[in-house]
Amino acid sequence: MTFTAGGCRDLRHHMNNPKVIEAFGKLISGRSGYMPIIEKRQEQLICSDCKHALIGDEKFCPECGAKVEKK
Numbered sequence: 577m578t579f580t581a582g583g584c585r586d587l588r589h590h591m592n593n594p595k596v597i598e599a600f601g602k603l604i605s606g607r608s609g610y611m612p613i614i615e616k617r618q619e620q621l622i623c624s625d626c627k628h629a630l631i632g633d634e635k636f637c638p639e640c641g642a643k644v645e646k647k
């Protein structure tokens with residue numbers, strides 16, 4: 577039997593979902609429609625394979641062709 581390593585429980589994954597952000601805003605403000613400002617750090621994305629610097633919207637590394645994993 578094969579088990580896939582988890583990763584579905586990483587909450588940061590959901591922070592890209594506007595509905596989750598809005599629900600989170602309701603939760604902390606008691607109001608609907610409140611959009612909490614979630615700090616987004618500008619991190620330099622690099623290819624996990626060859627460490628080539630990426631702009632951030634590549635799907636594949638231009639240097640080695642590895643798939644770029646979005647956080």
Ligand SMILES: [Zn+2]
Pocket residue numbers: 623624625626627628637638639640641642
């Ligand atoms: Zn690469």
